[in-house]
Amino acid sequence: MTIRNRLTWLFLGVVAVLLGSVLAVVFVLQFTASQREFRQRLRERAQVTSYIYLEKDEMRASAFRDFEKKYLQSLSNEILQVYDASGRVRFVAEDERVRLSDEVLARIVLSREVYFKLGMRQAIGIFYQDNQGDYIIVAAAENVYGKRRLQSLATIMGVIFVVSLLVIYAMGRGFAGRALAPIADLNDQVDRITAQDLHRRVDEGNLRTSERDDLTRLARTFNRLLERLETSFEGQRNFVRDASHELRTPLTASIGELQVLLARERTPEAYREGAASVLIELQQLKSLINSLLDLAQAGGNVALTEDVRLDELLWEVREAVTPALRSRVQIDLGELPADPAALEIKGHRALLARALGNLVDNALKYSPAEQRVTISLRCQGHACRIRVADTGLGISPEELPHIFQPFFRAGNVRGVIGHGVGLPLARRIAELHGGTLALRSELGRGTVAELLLEHTGEGRG
Numbered sequence: 001m002t003i004r005n006r007l008t009w010l011f012l013g014v015v016a017v018l019l020g021s022v023l024a025v026v027f028v029l030q031f032t033a034s035q036r037e038f039r040q041r042l043r044e045r046a047q048v049t050s051y052i053y054l055e056k057d058e059m060r061a062s063a064f065r066d067f068e069k070k071y072l073q074s075l076s077n078e079i080l081q082v083y084d085a086s087g088r089v090r091f092v093a094e095d096e097r098v099r100l101s102d103e104v105l106a107r108i109v110l111s112r113e114v115y116f117k118l119g120m121r122q123a124i125g126i127f128y129q130d131n132q133g134d135y136i137i138v139a140a141a142e143n144v145y146g147k148r149r150l151q152s153l154a155t156i157m158g159v160i161f162v163v164s165l166l167v168i169y170a171m172g173r174g175f176a177g178r179a180l181a182p183i184a185d186l187n188d189q190v191d192r193i194t195a196q197d198l199h200r201r202v203d204e205g206n207l208r209t210s211e212r213d214d215l216t217r218l219a220r221t222f223n224r225l226l227e228r229l230e231t232s233f234e235g236q237r238n239f240v241r242d243a244s245h246e247l248r249t250p251l252t253a254s255i256g257e258l259q260v261l262l263a264r265e266r267t268p269e270a271y272r273e274g275a276a277s278v279l280i281e282l283q284q285l286k287s288l289i290n291s292l293l294d295l296a297q298a299g300g301n302v303a304l305t306e307d308v309r310l311d312e313l314l315w316e317v318r319e320a321v322t323p324a325l326r327s328r329v330q331i332d333l334g335e336l337p338a339d340p341a342a343l344e345i346k347g348h349r350a351l352l353a354r355a356l357g358n359l360v361d362n363a364l365k366y367s368p369a370e371q372r373v374t375i376s377l378r379c380q381g382h383a384c385r386i387r388v389a390d391t392g393l394g395i396s397p398e399e400l401p402h403i404f405q406p407f408f409r410a411g412n413v414r415g416v417i418g419h420g421v422g423l424p425l426a427r428r429i430a431e432l433h434g435g436t437l438a439l440r441s442e443l444g445r446g447t448v449a450e451l452l453l454e455h456t457g458e459g460r461g
Helices: 003-055 061-071 102-111 144-191 214-263 268-298 310-320 349-365 422-432
Strands: 076-084 089-092 113-118 121-130 133-142 306-309 329-332 344-347 373-380 383-390 436-442 446-454
Touching (some): 003 144, 306 310, 310 383
Antiparallel strands (some): 113 121, 306 344, 373 383
8 A cells, every 4th residue: 555545544534533523422412412302391291280280170181181282382192191199090191091110100209200211202200299199290202303303413414424534535635645745756866866876866955845844854864875875885896996906916916927937947946936926926915815804704794792801812912923023012001900801892802803913013014123013001981992003104194084995005105015904904893893993193203003992891990
């Protein structure tokens, strides 16, 4: 079912319930008023009967009938009866004799005034005390006029109900179509946007809605989504282009080196030199592929279920450094928290080790051979901060905003072997763990990488 039909039927149902309730209340009120009015007429008829018949020394039935026809409005199927104290009928109007049970008569005497049903008639019984004795006056009649009036009212209400629903249905469809027209317009615009033209945006001005309208907000949300998709698609295209270039370079070098070796006979030393060159290129290729795989894994759904002690992780990262460079890595733990749980975070140990390893490798790679690299750990509150500082080449202010783009490399480090994947990978791993990675750098004075992570313990630094 379309939204238009759903809204129409929902609106029609609500109106039908409300309209039906109102009409039902009106009918009940009219029915109650008709009953009350008829009972009042019966009471007056009974009172007139008691006055004329009893107070006038028992007027004859024929004389009373003449009086009734002359001065009183007759009721349909009317019965007027007078009972004495012994329950004997003393007077019957219209010569219709209806015998009431002793139980009903006793109830009238006890309650003084009782309304009850007498077949199709409504009846009232009144207990009347006279100087001649106690009497019970009974007046009964059929409310034919009231029934006809209620039937006519029910028919009119039924017609009004049906006609109103038809009119409301037509109006509801019209209003629903008009209200949903901007959504249809929005849907048409979005449907025309494909993967090849993500630069297009939904025209908010054509929606014919106010600035605060929900549809305008929806259009803006679509536009923000399209911006994110365009950025993501552009990033993927750039990633594939740069990755293809980086993968092609070592493969091309390796193939060229092998072609040169196979072009003619060479000495064993030349073959060994060529094989060593190919091995270096393949090792770079392996390192690049591993980095790309880690980058893809860090962007996927990784279970962060391990309890990782950050101080232990720093020592593991240091031990993973090449023995020749390990002595240059200095760890500064400062004043550790009294509670070891303050050093723990929930995460993926291997990915965190890779992120810190990339930061340490960059610091060693872009620092002079005699300079040390410092890894410091500080925990305060519910956060732990890891800094990797070096005094190496540094990064210029113009290039600093681009360092987290995959395969980007600063101009002053192009001569150093690398792929430009380490920092983007480290940042993605940090974000995967709910943390942040920031860099501060001065050209020629070094770089500080700061990794901020939330820990899971309850301790305090």
